[in-house]
Amino acid sequence: MSHLSILMRGACACLLGATLSVHAQTQSQPSSDALVDPVAARQQAKEIAQGDPARWYREDSTRQAQLRTSQKEAGAALQEARNACKKAPSAERKRCEAEARATYQSDLAQAKVASQTP
Numbered sequence: 001m002s003h004l005s006i007l008m009r010g011a012c013a014c015l016l017g018a019t020l021s022v023h024a025q026t027q028s029q030p031s032s033d034a035l036v037d038p039v040a041a042r043q044q045a046k047e048i049a050q051g052d053p054a055r056w057y058r059e060d061s062t063r064q065a066q067l068r069t070s071q072k073e074a075g076a077a078l079q080e081a082r083n084a085c086k087k088a089p090s091a092e093r094k095r096c097e098a099e100a101r102a103t104y105q106s107d108l109a110q111a112k113v114a115s116q117t118p
Helices: 003-026 038-049 063-087 090-116
Strands: none
Touching: 063 090
């Protein structure tokens, strides 16, 4: 097994562990769209009313397209995390923001590595 493969498995295991940890911490909070920006929520509601967009069923054909999609998803997740941090008690906001940025950076790094592996 190549070193890169071992490294990727380790990175995936770390990311999975971090994700599960965050998930366990947020389980006590009800899931809702309350963390989505109101403007984005209105746009989403319009799109949902029109049915699934065709773009959801087109796979990214190149690694570059996959990277762009991963970056866009990471950015959206960061925005939602920041919105959640704003609703947290003031004593926790700084830590929450730092965790959100760290997760975002980790997601971007993982996306870049994944886009470079054959």
